[in-house]
Amino acid sequence: MKLILAIVQEKDTSALQAKLNEKKIIATQLATKGGFLKAKNVTYMIGVKDEEVQGVLDIIKGTCQAREQYVTPPISLAGSISDTSYPVEVQVGGATVMVLPMDSFHRF
Amino acid sequence: MKLILAIVQEKDTSALQAKLNEKKIIATQLATKGGFLKAKNVTYMIGVKDEEVQGVLDIIKGTCQAREQYVTPPISLAGSISDTSYPVEVQVGGATVMVLPMDSFHRF
Amino acid sequence: MKLILAIVQEKDTSALQAKLNEKKIIATQLATKGGFLKAKNVTYMIGVKDEEVQGVLDIIKGTCQAREQYVTPPISLAGSISDTSYPVEVQVGGATVMVLPMDSFHRF
Numbered sequence: 001m002k003l004i005l006a007i008v009q010e011k012d013t014s015a016l017q018a019k020l021n022e023k024k025i026i027a028t029q030l031a032t033k034g035g036f037l038k039a040k041n042v043t044y045m046i047g048v049k050d051e052e053v054q055g056v057l058d059i060i061k062g063t064c065q066a067r068e069q070y071v072t073p074p075i076s077l078a079g080s081i082s083d084t085s086y087p088v089e090v091q092v093g094g095a096t097v098m099v100l101p102m103d104s105f106h107r108f
Numbered sequence: 109m110k111l112i113l114a115i116v117q118e119k120d121t122s123a124l125q126a127k128l129n130e131k132k133i134i135a136t137q138l139a140t141k142g143g144f145l146k147a148k149n150v151t152y153m154i155g156v157k158d159e160e161v162q163g164v165l166d167i168i169k170g171t172c173q174a175r176e177q178y179v180t181p182p183i184s185l186a187g188s189i190s191d192t193s194y195p196v197e198v199q200v201g202g203a204t205v206m207v208l209p210m211d212s213f214h215r216f
Numbered sequence: 217m218k219l220i221l222a223i224v225q226e227k228d229t230s231a232l233q234a235k236l237n238e239k240k241i242i243a244t245q246l247a248t249k250g251g252f253l254k255a256k257n258v259t260y261m262i263g264v265k266d267e268e269v270q271g272v273l274d275i276i277k278g279t280c281q282a283r284e285q286y287v288t289p290p291i292s293l294a295g296s297i298s299d300t301s302y303p304v305e306v307q308v309g310g311a312t313v314m315v316l317p318m319d320s321f322h323r324f
């Protein structure tokens with residue numbers, strides 16, 4: 001067994017959770033902050049069999065990977081030269097994942 | 109040394125904490141959600157000597173194990189055929205426990 | 217790679233965070249309670265290379281170590297024999313640190 005600790009952005013948790021549910025993978029969530037993803041994020045604790053590790057890594061990569069996204073900033077109300085707002089590219093998502101060895105797993 | 113991560117139901121934490129105190133076992137708690145126990149739960153982080161692992165597992169099993177409990181649902185106010193409420197059996201408690209190896213433990 | 221779990225007092229987090237930033241060490245924080253430090257505390261999760269472990273332990277010790285501090289208790293309003301409040305020595309700070317082995321570390 002292995003413990004997968006995945007720190008992901010809050011906005012990616014519903015896509016991640018849906019995929020984990022689909023594969024019947026049980027994950028416990030904790031609210032965290034700081035780290036590589038800055039500000040508020042969510043850490044998943046997932047206990048899996050050794051042969052399931054790669055599948056879970058693929059799910060996390062598929063749903064949480066850092067990517068560029070165009071967002072249109074709101075037009076500022078005062079003192080703006082132009083009254084049009086252009087979309088800017090920002091980076092969203094991203095995940096930090098640690099795989100830890102486990103001595104034993106119990107369900108009572 | 110080992111790190112025991114125990115995810116338990118909130119309702120079982122006072123019994124668990126009392127037993128851990130009795131054995132002078134120090135545990136740090138974090139609020140978690142989801143996983144096998146669904147909804148809100150509590151994760152205990154307990155750093156112990158190798159020979160203490162089994163004792164802690166026994167305490168968690170003894171205080172948090174899944175069990176059946178009879179609860180009497182409240183009588184519904186409107187449109188109910190009978191005005192008596194019968195007790196129903198529900199499952200409460202349950203714990204997911206992971207034992208992880210530890211390289212070193214420090215207290216500063 | 218190793219995972220360092222450090223449980224520290226909330227009052228020591230700004231000094232600790234400043235030192236970690238200075239060394240460009242990324243740490244994720246979670247709100248915890250209980251344990252050796254009692255009441256509310258903060259747990260840091262820090263994934264580091266094996267050769268960085270000692271440096272991080274030194275930083276935690278340097279910023280969070282238990283120490284004596286003189287505090288002047290507020291003068292009680294009613295029924296006090298003396299109207300002067302003398303400083304008393306209390307212990308502040310302290311940290312519990314666990315170093316765990318890691319199989320792999322990923323950033324997506």
Ligand code: NI
Pocket residue numbers: 001002050102
């Ligand atoms: Ni294994």
Ligand code: NI
Pocket residue numbers: 109110158210
């Ligand atoms: Ni050991």
Ligand code: NI
Pocket residue numbers: 217218266318
């Ligand atoms: Ni290593």
